[in-house]
Amino acid sequence: MAPTATTVKVLESLRKRLADLREHARFQVVVSGVVGAAPPDETFEVIATAKAMGFRPRVLVVHGPDGQIRLSAEERKGYTRLQKMIGRHLFEFSRYRHQLVTTGEAPFKCRAGSRYLYVDEYGTVGWCSQTRQFFGKPLAEYTYGDLRRQFHTPKACHRQCTLGCVRSSSVFDAWRPQKKSPHRLETDAGISVQSKIA
Numbered sequence: 489m490a491p492t493a494t495t496v497k498v499l500e501s502l503r504k505r506l507a508d509l510r511e512h513a514r515f516q517v518v519v520s521g522v523v524g525a526a527p528p529d530e531t532f533e534v535i536a537t538a539k540a541m542g543f544r545p546r547v548l549v550v551h552g553p554d555g556q557i558r559l560s561a562e563e564r565k566g567y568t569r570l571q572k573m574i575g576r577h578l579f580e581f582s583r584y585r586h587q588l589v590t591t592g593e594a595p596f597k598c599r600a601g602s603r604y605l606y607v608d609e610y611g612t613v614g615w616c617s618q619t620r621q622f623f624g625k626p627l628a629e630y631t632y633g634d635l636r637r638q639f640h641t642p643k644a645c646h647r648q649c650t651l652g653c654v655r656s657s658s659v660f661d662a663w664r665p666q667k668k669s670p671h672r673l674e675t676d677a678g679i680s681v682q683s684k685i686a
């Protein structure tokens with residue numbers, strides 16, 4: 489398994505360090521195989537090696553720079569095989585991640601810009617770190633009306649979103665509707681979020 493364009497933290501370059509850890513570590517070692525960062529068979533090899541060396545295996549899923557998970561059918565199959573191999577309880581996945589990986593979608597009512605504020609180094613409020621190009625307003629000008637508007641604004645990127653912190657802060661209002669239409673969202677952001685992200 490060689491370094492890829494996605495990661496250089498691959499088994500081949502870590503074998504020697506893993507052997508040292510097995511020899512000297514006085515703490516539990518967790519080795520993660522990342523689905524999507526390499527072909528599924530290589531993720532298998534990482535997990536099998538971790539088990540053989542007495543380490544705790546863990547499975548993670550890579551996401552894109554836009555914070556979205558989009559796995560191929562082959563990667564989804566690999567995930568299911570891994571699940572059988574090491575058991576569901578060893579996947580440190582929240583329910584939405586599991587749903588994302590197995591079905592390809594985990595929609596939610598994103599309350600970014602309201603329950604969750606992302607303020608960047610320039611003092612601009614955005615929805616989250618992954619969508620800075622789509623919505624922004626200076627914090628000093630951010631009003632109660634903005635909080636209400638963003639609370640009711642559906643985000644076109646909500647189906648494959650991996651932003652756990654935003655999902656957590658949105659969960660309390662899952663039962664409340666979002667009244668604005670994605671069309672208004674385009675007007676607010678000044679560009680079409682639907683066409684850029686969906």
Ligand code: SF4
Nearest residue numbers: 598616645646649654
């Ligand atoms: S759904 Fe919300 S938190 Fe997720 S990427 Fe879109 S704006 Fe950000």
